[in-house]
Amino acid sequence: MHRRPPPASRPRPPARGAAAGPRHGLARTLSKLGVCSRSEAARWVAEGRVQVDGRIVRDPEFPIPQAGDVAARLRVDGQPLQGPARHYVMLNKPRGLVTSTRDEQGRDTVYRCFEGSGLPWLAPVGRLDKASEGLLLFSNDPQWAAAITDPARGPDKTYHVQVDSLPTPAQLQAMHEGIEDEGERLSARRITVLREGERNAWLEVVLEEGRNRQIRRLLASQDIGVLRLVRVAVGGLVLGELAKGAWRPLSEQEWRALVG
Structure with missing residues (x-):
């Protein structure tokens, strides 16, 4: 008896124990690679824009082993993922903006400050609530962001x-x-x-x-x-004279010093 092959739109998940290391859902994996936000990745997956090992996957939680070259297994709109250039940015967040990619209540978010900047998608590194203001970091480098927000190792x-x-x-x-x-x-x-x-x-x-x-x-x-x-x-990075609502890139010395 021949086993029926899996549907073309749903690659077979790896067998249990077949790959070492953790597995994350497809949407989270795209976000960790710095491609886009997790919510945007989930939309891309649901729209059939993402392929895993050459096959379209529509389940944002489809498990992806994190061992090896994860990006090489994925394509968006038929194109291979290109590792984005890493960006490290500081913003002087104005009061009244929500630290979120989108807000369900339709409130303005911090991303309004980046309109027309030409920057790729960047994630906030930590948060400031709507009523708070001041120095807020953004990056598409998940490892750097995790080091900044780590309670044990991160800067004050x-x-x-x-x-x-x-x-x-x-x-x-x-x-x-x-x-x-x-x-x-x-x-x-x-x-x-x-x-x-x-x-x-x-x-x-x-x-x-x-x-x-x-x-x-x-x-x-x-x-x-x-x-x-x-x-x-x-840490040693100060807000200084950066205007409210303005942003600037961090120098290599600055972003390295925060996790040094």
């Missing part, structure tokens, strides 16, 4: 935060030592007062890792509200 992130009161030394110490919030341990590596007015103050907050809305949650634990939150540095 420095923020200047305007708050609606005059924090006491005891409040600052409590945030430095850390709090429990929603099952997470949150703390600031360093938190100091930059300057004070009659009713509010500017703080400098340094984080080793950035959890979701970490600074706002730390301050809320002390009944302190945030008026402005600006990321001013990642």
Whole structure:
């Protein structure tokens, strides 16, 4: 009896244990290769634009072993993948933009700042929430991005935060030592007062890792509200005089220093 060959549109997944190393879905694989975002890759796959080993695959979760030359197995629109030139960019994110490729609510995203730039698709390296502003990194180098965001190895992130009161030394110490919030341990590596007015103050907050809305949650634990939150540095890379909404490429020395 002859075994029926697999359909032309669905290559056979590799046998269990046939390839060493992890396997990722097809859409995630395209994203990790720096070709496009994961959501865009899923659309390309569903539209039948992506081939694996010469056959069209329409399942974004189709498993792709990560061993060997993964890109050589894939084609988009019939064309072999060409490894894109790596780009490392810093943006001065304005307040009010969402750090996302697309927003389901139709809000403006950070990608508005790159319109007409001629840059390839770049992923945000970390995030700033809609109400926050300042230094935001982008790259199509997934390994570099992972090193930047790694809690153990990544560079510190420095923020200047305007708050609606005059924090006491005891409040600052409590945030430095850390709090429990929603099952997470949150703390600031360093938190100091930059300057004070009659009713509010500017703080400098340094984080080793950035959890979701970490600074706002730390301050809320002390009944302190945030008026402005600006990321001013990642490691030794400072925002400087870069205009709001403007971007610039990092020099090789700069992007290497962040993971050096």
